[in-house]
Amino acid sequence: MARRKKVYEGKAKILYEGPEPGTLIQYFKDDSAPTVAAPATLEGKGVLNNRLSEFFMTGLNQIGVPTHFIRRINMREQLVRMAEIIPLEVVVRNFSAGPMTARLGIPEGTQLPRPIVEYYYKDERLNAPLVAEEHIVAFGWANQQDLDDIIALALRVNDFLSGVMMGVGIRLADFKIEVGRVWDGDYMRLIVADEISPDSCRLWDMRLPERPDGTLPDPQPMTDVYSELARRLGVMPSNVTHTTKPTLIN
Incomplete structure (x- = not known):
């Protein structure tokens, strides 16, 4: 791979200069952002987040909600539009x-x-x-x-x-x-x-087993959320599995 200029590196992603003016390459790492309750490094997480973000951004573009996403390049990288x-x-x-x-x-x-x-x-x-x-x-x-x-x-x-x-x-x-x-x-x-x-x-x-009395329990945080979400949405690569329980942000 040709050497590329790094523009920015955060906990979970790296941005490189893109192949055309006004573009960037966004690389998804396996590291977790500090606000996510997950292991510091989780093998395969970057691959899944790349696929999942592609899925959601593409869907938003299709319904007229503008995003920076242009296309996925490979398992860990996508081409995005540069933005302030x-x-x-x-x-x-x-x-x-x-x-x-x-x-x-x-x-x-x-x-x-x-x-x-x-x-x-x-x-x-x-x-x-x-x-x-x-x-x-x-x-x-x-x-x-x-x-x-x-x-x-x-x-x-x-x-x-x-x-x-x-x-x-x-x-x-x-x-x-x-x-x-x-x-x-x-x-x-x-x-x-x-x-x-x-x-x-x-x-x-929301897909939880019934209680003994036949009622459904309240929704619970998802286990193995990265791979389970990718599986349910039909974007799960066949060679990536792991388990964790991340929660949001602020």
Whole structure:
């Protein structure tokens, strides 16, 4: 392989210069992001996350939700469009879990009255703190029109992901996306960037055995989530297996 210039390396991915101006190659590592409750390194995880992110990004593109995804190159790499990343983690919550339960005292698993969009400032030194729209606009990370567009984008992603997951017996409790700016001539638009995978979603399994009394238990976090999700969606490579229980983010 020809030597490529590394643009950025995070815990779970590496970005290299792409073959054409305005493109990048996104390489999926087996390492887990620090916010995911999974082993530090999990063999084959990068292969599965590449396939899963391709599946979700392609589906979003097909329904008119713009993403940075262009095509998958090989088992661990995909070609993506270069974008100016807004320094926010955009989290959509459908059910109370994790920090929302701890912060607001809402019992785990409670369905929220409507999907709630939250923003976290992307700074690992500060552990990605929760921020309000006032902070975002005041500090120039995005303007009010950007925020309106981000909410619309995030809710469309939520509708798509929730439907796909429900169709394979999975409840989407919450998820995180990142949003980037791209320019088409003089026109700027927002797109979904980074990845969509179990590293950025909290997924609960609805296909559980009945209790002795014949009732179904409440959905539980999925075991072996990477390979099980890939299997249910029909994108499971035949030579990759592993087991873990990741949960989301902030």
